[in-house]
Amino acid sequence: MLITELGYFALLAAFILAILQVVLPTIGVMRDHVAWQRLAPSLAWAQFAAMVISFTALMAGFYYNDFSLVYVTQHSNTLLPWYYKLSATWGGHEGSLLLWMTIMATWCALVSYFSRGLPLSMRARVLVILAGVQMMMLAMLIFTSSPFDRNLPNLPVDGADLNPVLQDFGLIIHPPMLYMGYVGMVVPFAFCMAALWEGRLDAVWTRWSRPWALAAWGFLTVGIALGSWWAYYELGWGGWWFWDPVENASLMPWLAGTALLHSLAVTEKRGVFKAWTIMLAIFAFALSLLGTFLVRSGVITSVHSFAADPTRGLVILAILGVIIGGGLLMFAVRGWRLTVESQYRLISRESFLVINNVIILISTLVVLLGTLYPIIADSFNLGQVSVGPPYFNALFVPLTWLLLVAMGMGSNIRWKQDSRPLLGAGMVIAVSSLVLAAIIAYFTSPSAMLNIGVTLAVSFWVLLWMVIDFKDKTKNAPSRLNGLRQLRLSYWGQQIAHIGVIVAVIGVAFTSTLSIERDVALGPNDSVNVQGYDFTVKSFSEVKGSNFDATQAEVTVSKDGQTVTTLHPEKRNYIISMMPMTEAAIDASLMRDVYVALGEPIAEDSNEWAFRIYVKPLIRWIWLGALIMAFGALLSMLDNRYRIKKTRTPAQIAAKKSGFATVADLESQAIKTGEQ
Amino acid sequence: MTTSNNAPDKQAQQSNKNTKRKKSLKLGFLIPLVIFIGLVAMLYMRLGKPTDIVTNTALERPVPAFELPLLSDTSRIMTNDNLPDQPFLMNIWGSWCPTCIIEHPFLMKLEERGVNLVGVNYKDDIGDALGYLNKGGDPFSMSIQDLSGQFALDLGLTGAPETFVVDGEGIIRQHIIGEVNESNWQSRIAPCLMVLNDANNNGVSLEPSQVEEACQ
Numbered sequence: 001m002l003i004t005e006l007g008y009f010a011l012l013a014a015f016i017l018a019i020l021q022v023v024l025p026t027i028g029v030m031r032d033h034v035a036w037q038r039l040a041p042s043l044a045w046a047q048f049a050a051m052v053i054s055f056t057a058l059m060a061g062f063y064y065n066d067f068s069l070v071y072v073t074q075h076s077n078t079l080l081p082w083y084y085k086l087s088a089t090w091g092g093h094e095g096s097l098l099l100w101m102t103i104m105a106t107w108c109a110l111v112s113y114f115s116r117g118l119p120l121s122m123r124a125r126v127l128v129i130l131a132g133v134q135m136m137m138l139a140m141l142i143f144t145s146s147p148f149d150r151n152l153p154n155l156p157v158d159g160a161d162l163n164p165v166l167q168d169f170g171l172i173i174h175p176p177m178l179y180m181g182y183v184g185m186v187v188p189f190a191f192c193m194a195a196l197w198e199g200r201l202d203a204v205w206t207r208w209s210r211p212w213a214l215a216a217w218g219f220l221t222v223g224i225a226l227g228s229w230w231a232y233y234e235l236g237w238g239g240w241w242f243w244d245p246v247e248n249a250s251l252m253p254w255l256a257g258t259a260l261l262h263s264l265a266v267t268e269k270r271g272v273f274k275a276w277t278i279m280l281a282i283f284a285f286a287l288s289l290l291g292t293f294l295v296r297s298g299v300i301t302s303v304h305s306f307a308a309d310p311t312r313g314l315v316i317l318a319i320l321g322v323i324i325g326g327g328l329l330m331f332a333v334r335g336w337r338l339t340v341e342s343q344y345r346l347i348s349r350e351s352f353l354v355i356n357n358v359i360i361l362i363s364t365l366v367v368l369l370g371t372l373y374p375i376i377a378d379s380f381n382l383g384q385v386s387v388g389p390p391y392f393n394a395l396f397v398p399l400t401w402l403l404l405v406a407m408g409m410g411s412n413i414r415w416k417q418d419s420r421p422l423l424g425a426g427m428v429i430a431v432s433s434l435v436l437a438a439i440i441a442y443f444t445s446p447s448a449m450l451n452i453g454v455t456l457a458v459s460f461w462v463l464l465w466m467v468i469d470f471k472d473k474t475k476n477a478p479s480r481l482n483g484l485r486q487l488r489l490s491y492w493g494q495q496i497a498h499i500g501v502i503v504a505v506i507g508v509a510f511t512s513t514l515s516i517e518r519d520v521a522l523g524p525n526d527s528v529n530v531q532g533y534d535f536t537v538k539s540f541s542e543v544k545g546s547n548f549d550a551t552q553a554e555v556t557v558s559k560d561g562q563t564v565t566t567l568h569p570e571k572r573n574y575i576i577s578m579m580p581m582t583e584a585a586i587d588a589s590l591m592r593d594v595y596v597a598l599g600e601p602i603a604e605d606s607n608e609w610a611f612r613i614y615v616k617p618l619i620r621w622i623w624l625g626a627l628i629m630a631f632g633a634l635l636s637m638l639d640n641r642y643r644i645k646k647t648r649t650p651a652q653i654a655a656k657k658s659g660f661a662t663v664a665d666l667e668s669q670a671i672k673t674g675e676q
Numbered sequence: 677m678t679t680s681n682n683a684p685d686k687q688a689q690q691s692n693k694n695t696k697r698k699k700s701l702k703l704g705f706l707i708p709l710v711i712f713i714g715l716v717a718m719l720y721m722r723l724g725k726p727t728d729i730v731t732n733t734a735l736e737r738p739v740p741a742f743e744l745p746l747l748s749d750t751s752r753i754m755t756n757d758n759l760p761d762q763p764f765l766m767n768i769w770g771s772w773c774p775t776c777i778i779e780h781p782f783l784m785k786l787e788e789r790g791v792n793l794v795g796v797n798y799k800d801d802i803g804d805a806l807g808y809l810n811k812g813g814d815p816f817s818m819s820i821q822d823l824s825g826q827f828a829l830d831l832g833l834t835g836a837p838e839t840f841v842v843d844g845e846g847i848i849r850q851h852i853i854g855e856v857n858e859s860n861w862q863s864r865i866a867p868c869l870m871v872l873n874d875a876n877n878n879g880v881s882l883e884p885s886q887v888e889e890a891c892q
Contacts, residue, residue, distance in 0.1 A: 242774040313723045321716045328709035335705045
């Protein structure tokens with residue numbers, strides 16, 4: 001089909017534009033040619049347009065069943081519903097890489113749009129670095145894994161099936177969100193590199209890059225939550241996190257990104273920890289690239305892995321080496337010159353943010369070590385020891401508690417030095433949160449006092465500190481409402497994100513300690529009681545989908561004689577791939593999920609089936625918490641101090657007053673900002 | 677006089693100290709780069725190595741001695757004598773391992789095809805493990821419980837799931853890391869098992885080169 005050919009040309013065009021976007025503005029920066037520097041934003045837009053065309057063309061190839069493309073043949077067929085055809089575009093290695101780069105181009109275009117107020121030399125440098133990353137990734141896509149390769153001359157009549165696990169709403173939305181976050185980590189990285197390159201010793205660039213870091217982090221948060229939610233309802237085993245290498249690959253940049261956000265806050269406000277912040281920005285992006293490498297190179301086996309290919313692995317590793325190695329080299333050459341602009345005492349927010357950063361960094365290293373352990377052990381001949389969820393849980397849970405303890409204090413304490421008598425207040429808060437937690441844990445879960453109790457205690461600790469902080473921040477206002485209204489948007493964002501953390505942590509603690517799971521064999525009209533709910537099987541029926549056959553059970557759930565809901569779990573058999581899939585039926589609510597999955601028939605001729613029934617308290621809180629965190633990030637991002645105002649020359653102000661600006665004015669201003 | 681003589685000296689010392697500190701500071705900023713280069717080198721060495729089949733110390737030697745309880749009845753202790761005297765697959769699994777869940781239906785298929793599977797339940801809660809087998813079916817002729825992970829460590833386990841092909845004399849012949857599926861079954865495991873079965877049925881012992889050829 002012609003349109004897919006157009007997609008290939010657009011991809012090549014994007015590659016050439018990316019090369020130009022690296023070369024021309026670089027020459028402009030080296031030789032001080034303002035006009036050449038100003039090419040960067042235009043090239044970013046052109047490259048964005050080319051990527052969108054290319055991506056849309058591949059999507060069209062899927063929509064119109066263009067089986068002349070190898071990639072379409074491998075991941076789609078005529079029976080697939082249209083929306084899965086479209087989302088199958090990113091169901092495999094090549095297409096998901098194309099999505100990666102399209103998103104990269106999107107970030108590039110967004111940066112060039114929102115950075116109009118930046119000094120031109122900085123803007124050009126940022127865009128050069130972004131384009132440099134994009135250029136290398138595009139080279140890999142085009143030369144090692146093009147999704148536009150043809151099956152010529154013998155076209156197949158129909159394609160293979162998309163993996164049934166991927167035929168789900170989750171695939172439509174989870175990868176784009178996750179990639180927005182993953183790839184978005186490149187923007188703070190680019191700002192850091194540009195600042196080092198330009199030799200900026202101040203901390204102004206942190207203010208410019210903070211909203212980008214927040215945006216990327218917010219997307220990553222939502223992406224990870226969606227992935228976890230997808231695994232929960234689609235795999236049919238009731239788990240929501242498996243410590244799988246690929247899940248870890250998305251968690252690590254998130255953790256590093258969290259540390260980065262906090263470090264950026266200190267650097268922006270107080271001008272300290274500059275080198276540390278740059279280090280974290282490099283680290284966060286390095287972990288994003290490392291994730292891409294781990295998933296696609298086959299060095300680690302995982303459920304999520306794409307077809308492994310060492311050549312691709314080598315290319316991604318080379319890219320990782322050049323980008324991150326280059327970044328670290330720049331850091332080594334220039335970083336030590338960064339200045340420290342202020343002092344702080346032991347009891348200050350700075351100190352607490354250091355503690356926070358150290359804890360988060362340790363957590364990141366725990367995950368990194370666990371994920372890479374097979375590789376590390378292999379290269380040091382340490383013998384072969386496996387690392388599984390027990391390792392992660394044993395280390396991650398106490399670290400999270402510790403982090404919350406620091407979070408409660410840290411977000412309340414003042415910058416530079418806090419001389420308020422905090423010890424007394426702290427004692428009162430600590431005791432009251434311990435007592436409250438003990439009481440609640442005793443009544444809800446005497447069997448798992450410790451886990452629930454400690455989690456609740458640290459949660460109350462954070463919340464009580466938060467209340468005190470709100471009081472403190474509004475005490476000078478004429479009325480409380482007035483005071484609340486005067487708080488900055490970024491302050492609200494911070495507090496809301498912290499509440500999100502608490503909500504998610506409580507959800508995790510309750511779900512993992514108090515979930516009830518029961519396996520039973522049930523026939524029509526059989527009934528079982530789990531955790532106060534009566535589950536009654538009404539009937540079994542055969543259902544046909546467009547590309548699968550299924551057996552569906554009707555199960556009514558009732559409590560104390562009142563019907564709560566009717567669930568329809570399914571066992572599907574996909575026609576083309578012959579794969580069986582369990583479609584669990586879930587009754588979701590804020591306080592608990594009731595989850596019914598259909599197993600296998602007990603015997604060939606009986607009408608009894610195996611059922612898995614779960615009652616999971618507070619599991620929704622995990623994802624709700626993630627959404628709240630992302631909302632907090634959004635609020636902080638919208639704070640008006642991040643809106644970059646263009647500095648105007650007096651001539652321009654006069655011109656604006658009189659209603660027009662001459663071309664000469666604009667030129668002179670451009671030169672001025674270029675010189676800055 | 678003395679003070680005026682000492683002052684520039686001190687200053688020189690001070691500046692000397694400063695440059696020294698600057699130098700060590702500069703070196704400090706190199707540390708991340710060095711660590712990173714090490715990591716990349718490590719990843720490079722790993723590239724292209726087949727991660728699903730390994731030829732390592734676990735091969736060509738007998739199944740390590742064990743005395744472990746039977747999963748379905750932990751009062752019964754199993755030893756090497758209880759292993760089948762026909763070639764079989766020894767699969768290490770756990771209910772906590774997501775890839776095991778993916779692999780499980782294929783193990784059920786293998787059992788239908790008459791393959792003898794012995795399970796090693798690795799670092800698992802017994803309730804979860806039995807629940808797992810109830811849910812997905814039990815493809816194993818028997819499962820032994822390795823609570824501490826010591827036996828799996830002796831076997832040379834790198835993670836779960838992993839599968840060992842053992843011949844009729846209790847010698848490990850092949851080690852598969854990660855899931856067993858139709859493709860590596862057809863291409864690598866089935867040929868190996870076939871040769872071992874033939875040898876076992878005819879009562880001949882195989883030349884190492886023959887085994888190597890069939891069980892790469």
